Structure formats: structure tokens, C-alpha cells
Amino acid sequence: MKAVVYFGFFVGVALLLMRCGSAAMSEPIGATNRPLMSEVDSTEFYRVKLGKHLFYDPILSRDSTISCATCHVQELAFTDGLPKSVGIRNRMVTRNSPTLTNVGNRTMFLLDGVNPSLESQVGVPIQEHNEFDFHVLLVIDRIANNPTYAGWARKGYNSEVTEFVLKNSIASFERTLISDNSPYDKFIDGNYAALDNGQKKGMELFFETLNCTECHSGPDFTEERLTNNGLYEVYADSGRMRLTETEADRAIFKVPTLRNIAVTGPYMHDGSIETLEEVIKHYESGGHPHPGKGKEIVPFELTSEERSNLVRFLEALTDNDFLTNPAFRVDY
Secondary structure, X not given: OHHHHHHHHHHHHHHHHHHOOHHHHOOOOOXXXXXXXXXXXXXXXXXXXXXXXXXXXXXXXXXOOOOHHHHOEHHHOOEOOOOOOEXXXXXXXXXXXXXXXXXXXXXXXXXXXXXXXXXXXXXXXXXXXXXXXXXXXXXXXXXXXXXXXHHHHHHHHOOOOOHHHHHHHHHHHHOOOOOOOOHHHHHHOOOHHHOOHHHHHHHHHHHHHOOHHHOOOOOOOOOOOEEEOOOOOOOOOOEOHHHHOOHXXXXXXXXXXXXXXXXXXXXXXXXOEOOHHHHHHHHHHOOOOOOOEOOOOOOOOOOHHHHHHHHHHHHOOOOHHHHHOHHHOOOO
């Protein structure tokens, strides 16, 4: 009897996911289905290799003290655990560091979605005063003066080091940062023991009772749309308005992925919420009034047990293989 009830629940979740979009139930890529490096075109191998080493190399910053990996730490799903990141000379960055989990699936970048491509995103921290505070042409000179890097550029691009080589190689590495082996993924693949009872109850809350998929749907748990979640009534950060200069875009930000969310705190664009439980309580309150707040942000009530189960489900989106994969590191 339990098996019948359980099967019925799973089918209900599956149908809901399909209603939210067929991509939500798409088969995960899976580490076993990815091509081995030896099977990848050799030019791509050297592009990724160059990009990975540049990602970890502080020569991209003016004083050679920080790298991309300073704010994007693998064990934290390529975030840094700080409310707001810190650049060279201890300069405070204005926003929380976003995860690079499955960043190759994204179509817009930065927390307000102002950048249209992963390649263009690479140049942002280099030029930002509070981050690397450098010039891309001076970075290129440094890279070109490294015989190993210059050799990989030649093998990967049949080219000397250029701005395109710099940006494309780091973007190529970042596209390899694929996370799809969490307990939730194993559950969807048919290992129904991958989630405990509390996590299954939390999943039911997420997909059915609370309909969190209004914003967090698809394989990466994000619709990748731009909205406001009522964090404040008055924001210090203008959000997407800094690009469009349109009042309707004030404090508008991108819906983030929930993959590996348990290790990417603190949360929100300004790192102002410390724990997942506090995040849930924010949404329970319905948030503060704001002209751009999404219509789906409305008050609701959870018991402490329900809240705990929802947190447990979100923790089941953590992919420990992703957090420890040696292919994503450089061992000097």
C-alpha cells in the first residue's frame, strides 16, 4: 500500500514538473555521459586548460593578489561565503558573489542580468575598480609573457594571446562547471532512497503546496527572469535600472539557480540574509511592498516542521561531486 501511495505522489510531482516545462524533467547530463577530455577536440582541451589556469591566476588583478577563484571558491559552489565580495586592497564589492553552478546554461549575467554573454562577463571584474582594477590590454601583456600560457593559446586558437583568447578561454572553462548529481537528481533518475522522508515532504511543499516553480523551475531551478522579491521597500542598489535607466527596472534582479543553494549563503543580492530558514521566513511574510515585486510573492504560513522539511529539500540540491571535482581545480 505504501508503494502505491508513494508511486502516486511521485507521478504527481512528475506531472507538475511537466506542466512547468518539459525541461524540468529532462534527463540530467550526468558525469558518465560527458565526453572524456581525450575525446574532446584538442583545441577545446587547450582552451579549457588555459581558461582554468587563468581563472586561478592572480595576474588578472592589478597588484596580482586576487583571482577569479578568490570570489568563486569551488567548495562553496564557486561563491565566497561573504555578504559582499572583497577586491584588491580590501575594497568592498557592492554585491554578493553569484554561484557559477551550471553558468554555461545562463543567458544573462550579473545579478541584474545586464551582461548578455559569458565572454563579456569575464571582462567585468578585470576593469571594476573594487575588484581587479586593471585594464584588459595590460592583462593580455602579462599572459603573453608567460610561455606556457602563450603556448596553450597557440594550440587552442592558433593565435597569439588576444582579448578574445582571454575571455573565451575562461568562459570555456566555466562552461565545464556542470552540477547534476545531487540527491535530488539521483531521486529523479529512479533512486527513490536518495531522499529521506523529510526531504520528500519538502519536495512536495516546493512543487505542489507552495508552487515555488513560479520562479524556480527547470533543470537549474530558475526561470531566469527578472523580478523583485520584496526584500526592501527602498533599495540602496538600483538593480537593472543602472543599465536601462528606466524607473520600472529599479531594484529588479535575476532569479538565481537553487542548485547547491545550501552552500552559497549568505543570500540575496546584498548577502543580507544568513540562512535558508531566514530566506523562507522572508517569503512567508510576503515581503515588503515594491512596484516591481512579482505577483507570486504573497504571504503564506508554514509550521516549524514544514519549514525544516523545505530546508532539507533545498539541501538535497547540493552536489558534493561538483564541490570536490578535481577537474575544476588547479594544483600547483
